Amino acid sequence: MDPLLLQVGVSEVASAVNFTWILVVSFLIFFMHAGFAMLEAGQVRSKNVANQLTKNLLTWSVGVMAFFLIGAGISSLVGGGGFAWTAGADPGSWASSWLYGAVFAMTAATIVSGAVAGRAKLRAYVTYTFLLAAIIYPVVTGITWSGAYFSQYLGTTFQDFAGGMIVHGMGGIAGLTAAYVLGPRIDRYNSDGSVNVIPGHSLTFAVLGTLILAFGWYGFNVGTAAIFTSGESGMLFNGAVLGRVALTTTLAMAMGAIGAGTVALAKTGKVDTLYVANGLLAGLVGITAIPNVASWWGAIVVGALAGAQLPIVFGFVEKTLKIDDVCAVFPVHGSAGVLGTLAYPFVAAGGFAGVNAVITQVAGVLVITVWTVITTGLVFGVLKALGQARVSETHEREGLDIAEHGVESYPEFSLGDDATMTDGG
Template sequence: MVLAPLQVTADALNYTWILVVSFLIFFMHAGFAMLEAGQVRSKNVANQLTKNLLTWSVGVTVFFLVGAGISSLVGGSGFASAASTSGTGWIDWLYGAVFAMTAATIVSGAVAGRAKLRAYITYTFLLAAVIYPVVTGVTWAGAYISFGGAAFTDFAGGMIVHGMGGIAGLTAAYVLGPRMGRYNEDGSVNVIPGHSLTFAVLGTLLLAFGWYGFNVGTSAIIGGDGAFLGDQLGRVAMTTTLAMACGAMGAGLMAWVRTGKVDTLYVANGLLAGLVGITAIPHTTSWWGAFVVGGLAGIQLPLVFGFVEKRLKIDDVCAVFPVHGSAGVLGTLLYPFVAAPGVVDSVLNAFVAQVIGVAVIAAWTILATGAIWAALKAVGQARVTPEHEQEGLDVSEHGVETYPEFGSGDSVVADGGMVSESVRADGGSKDD
């Protein structure tokens, strides 16, 4: 069968668009690498960078051989590995793979500073092969979740990718336990600051850039009837941008209300939380709804992080749960309340469908992630030794120092690491 010239042109444009946005989403790994490297101690930077590199390398390979097929199987189409497809089928696989690897790399920030590399890679393997594909199988592939005629809605992965990754990170961090020195015997919290706020903000902006591929890229350019999808593209671009901005302002405002200071890292993470919040619903949300979703996602960030840190006593190093988990849940549940006129037939039915979807994804993620990390912990393979943790994972796991000029120091900080008070930023001595 020979396709009409118009159909050929539409397919060419849409698949070229998919490739471009896939490259944008892949580039988000540079953002994750910088964001996480900036939020860990200098003695753990190489470890964090290595985990980001191997998340992609191991995960995308496993998703090609197994994960895509599992998603198809759960979705009701039978097992179809990406290895058995060809042509544009491989473009579809790549597009799915960059989403899958985003969910996987989120976890690395939660378990930073104490997880064994082999344990993290084992979990990444299983997440790419089974955990994430099951989630996409019951949602995007199978569309099994609905209530009263209203289907579970998640346009670009606000819950399916980010909510799932944030919940997985929180679960893994809980099983693994906090870093050395994070909590005192009386339960009070010690702050273990990251080594580079500059890297963290750079990573934030790189992620925000790639996010346009995540959200706007999820919309095709030309519809099945040959019509240009300009209305949807415009709405997604608008709501993504406004929610991003309001997330940063909301987090900064809440930090100022609580402490009298506008915390830079909260502003950065709030910007990301605003993006996560809108990711499930950018195609349906009204302009004012983008303000609501982004603002609330930013406001909840300091509150949820404080609850996780002080009440739950979970050491979520890079705040992946308040940024990705709770923000993803929030935005997904707000769908029927902030939708543009005429989008939702029944607010109640749509809300219940969203609640069911969130509950199913959360339950599966917690059970699967908890079981894997508990098994690794039971055989002594989840966490590095106290000596290696104090020495730093760069040396103990990789045999390198990210900043060799600062290899020795004079002051001990909460986690047992050292800080030099006599070395300048350029590596020279203050006494010179």
């Protein structure tokens, strides 16, 4: 027999393929930060671009340190495995477990920055990011992926494959909560309650960000499936799951864009570019909890609904709730994530998943929502009470780039006559 088999056997090679796959998809998911940065920068005014970019850079930098020093340990602690400090873990796990977890955690964190754009103080945002990465998000993964508490109490596992609720839903709900506590940008609403639209400064950057995110999302969803799974009698090739995730992710993405574009066309007679882009993302969010179990037609339905709800929910948040969710993070990540998570029992490839599955999904969504709203509200509420949540009105009107960062994002380009007229923030 080949003596090499003594060193690496077939199962070791299969494990290494899994490990390599995790590395590649972790890089892809990391790259989503470029997507978020561009998507959000494109959707804010030119006077707040540098602020948005800085927040994205610091979300990753501060968040990843918090998750290394504290967050990953909290997740295992809440999950029942004790506080497993990353620094003391097996070096191999630093990639396959820690980095892989960190890129998901930072996705949740960065979503919030889009909601609070244009008026949150940098220090307030960074404080929240630290707490999100250290505690708020790890508790969510602790009770779900790490702890599976719902299966203990309800008999069925909470189905959230890649974080449709745990990452995106949580981030979108946190963003909405933070935007509510902060209040809207100056001049976003008139005294009679009517709404002023404050368009972002660059659709090109916004769409670039969308496509970078979609690219990274293949890592996010397909990369959550292992190449080989460990069964009782050895390792099994996971091709059927990988193929299903690749298909359902693609179909839901496509239908999200079509759904949002169609609703926009029906409402306004025009195919709003930003709705199409954000609809594509909402379709992706919608399927993220269930890409491994959804039927192909279920992916189409969930994607279409996730896209179609976007213009409607955005209008509801803007006009009825009067919350200034600048980058539409709630309709894109929040409501779309909830929708897909709750849809699971009805669109499963194996047929209706049963009443217990419905209850488990609802329970999971409720618990994560309540935890996120309370903790996020508390953090921003305290910061607000301390006068540390928002920049001053002068700084908001001047733009956060000058006030917080001392830079202009586009020092050479002159602004149009009405560039400073639409809003004060």
